[in-house]
Amino acid sequence: MSLLPELRYPTVAELVSSARALADQRPELCALRQVGVSRAGRPLHLLSIGHARRAVLVVAGAHANEPAGGGTLLVLARRILEMPELRDGISWHLLLCADPDGASLHRAPTPRSLYEYHLGFFRPAGPEQPEWAPSLLPPDRLPPETRALTGVIDELRPYLQVSLHGTDLGGSWVQLTRDVPGLAEPFAKSAAELHIPVETSASDAAGWPASGPGVHVMPAAGTGPAYPSLPDDARHSTWYHAHRYGGLTAVIEVPMWAGGVVDDPAPHPAPAAALRHLARRLLGDAGEVLRVVEDVRPRP
Numbered sequence: 001m002s003l004l005p006e007l008r009y010p011t012v013a014e015l016v017s018s019a020r021a022l023a024d025q026r027p028e029l030c031a032l033r034q035v036g037v038s039r040a041g042r043p044l045h046l047l048s049i050g051h052a053r054r055a056v057l058v059v060a061g062a063h064a065n066e067p068a069g070g071g072t073l074l075v076l077a078r079r080i081l082e083m084p085e086l087r088d089g090i091s092w093h094l095l096l097c098a099d100p101d102g103a104s105l106h107r108a109p110t111p112r113s114l115y116e117y118h119l120g121f122f123r124p125a126g127p128e129q130p131e132w133a134p135s136l137l138p139p140d141r142l143p144p145e146t147r148a149l150t151g152v153i154d155e156l157r158p159y160l161q162v163s164l165h166g167t168d169l170g171g172s173w174v175q176l177t178r179d180v181p182g183l184a185e186p187f188a189k190s191a192a193e194l195h196i197p198v199e200t201s202a203s204d205a206a207g208w209p210a211s212g213p214g215v216h217v218m219p220a221a222g223t224g225p226a227y228p229s230l231p232d233d234a235r236h237s238t239w240y241h242a243h244r245y246g247g248l249t250a251v252i253e254v255p256m257w258a259g260g261v262v263d264d265p266a267p268h269p270a271p272a273a274a275l276r277h278l279a280r281r282l283l284g285d286a287g288e289v290l291r292v293v294e295d296v297r298p299r300p
Contacts (some may be wrong), residue, residue, distance in 0.1 A: 008110040010074070010101050012042075014094045015060075018074050019047040026081055035095070036148025039128075045146050047073075049080050050091035052205040055066065057158040057242075059095045061147065062131045062165065063103030065123045067109070068254055069164030072154040093156055098130040099145055111256065119166060150241050156244035165253045171199030171262040173214040175251040177239050186214020194238035196254065197263040204253070213265070 016032075023030040029049055036044040058076065060069030071096075073094045079123070080086045097103055101124075109121030127136045130145035153161065172191050174183065191198050191214070198214035203224035205216035218234045234240075268274055 010070050012061070012097045012100045012110065015070045015074065017043050017076070019094075019096055022077055022081065023047065025235065029081065029087075030077075036144055036153050038099070038101045038145055039143055040101045042104070043098065044098070044145065045096045046096040046152060047077060047096060048091060049077060049094075050087040050090045052087070052089050054089055055091050055093055055156040055158040057093045057095065057152065057156055058160045059098050059131075059163045061095075061097030061099055061103055062129065062163060063123060064099055064106040066164075066166035066167075067103070068166045068256070070097060070105070088203055093152070093158070095149065095152065098149055099124070100208070101145075102128075113169055113255065114168060118255065131238045134238060134241075135233045144239060149238050153238070153241045153245075157247070158242055159245075159247045160172070161239070161242045161249040162248060163239065163249060163251045165251055166178065167253055167255050169257045170202075170255045170259045171197035171214070172252070172254045173199045173202045173216065175204065175205055175208075175216050175218055175234075176211075176248065177218050177234075177243065177250075178214075178220075178248040179211050179217045180248070180250070181211070184215045187211060187215060195258070197258055197260065199253075199262040199264045201262075202253070203259075213263075 019032050025034040029051075033046055033048070034043045035046045038044065058073060060073045061067070062069075070212055073096060077092075077094060080092050086092075102122060105122040106120060108117045109120070111117035111120070126132050127141075128143060130149050132142065133142050133146045134150075138213075163216045172187075174187055188198055200210075200213050203213075205218075209218045210216050218239070219298065220235075239251065242249055
């Protein structure tokens, strides 16, 4: 959440205003610049701290319905400025919001319940998502947000890219484009200190190897996808773009509401029956959605 007077996620305009204030306060260390525009012409801003060539890129707002990243960037920026050891040989570059158009359409800045969160829900289709678009579109059709992001990666050549994501209900987990041995222990310690459960079987990482609880490694460039039937492929996302410069990407997921059972690694006592039950429920819910769509569809 943000450091605003009320407990809510900051808007893109508030993120930019706060970043500009930091740059004005510490001009010898900070610079705020525009690195691109969205499909609707909204600017994409990058806050840079430090001048070292060895770079870390942190991306927020790639998914409009996962707003935790923006406020996290502001906290991170202040911590980097307060702790010189974090700038020792490293420069930090914070992309404030990768999809400002989507952020303007997701209208749940202060969700008090899952129901209220979904009333204001917006998330663009895969080809319109900055990080996922390259896995679904040819290079000549990529959205400008994707081109801006890959342009920043080409310029900075980060040894580490961190993409900040979230889930509505559950726990925290990490997805890596290359394994980082030993990460599971400090990750679990950090989650425990914040009273966030570590999700041991995240659906986003289904079929991927785990190097420890909540730490999943995406398919390597030379291997096949875990599920060939899926239309998208993480290996073609912007997460792998840093690999051409020897870097790697860590995707960090945090929940809006913690779920107390997601850290239980015990196998389900009757998985087949549970899946059949969930499949029937999903089919029923899908049918309800189709009926609503038909009711609101314009008639000729």
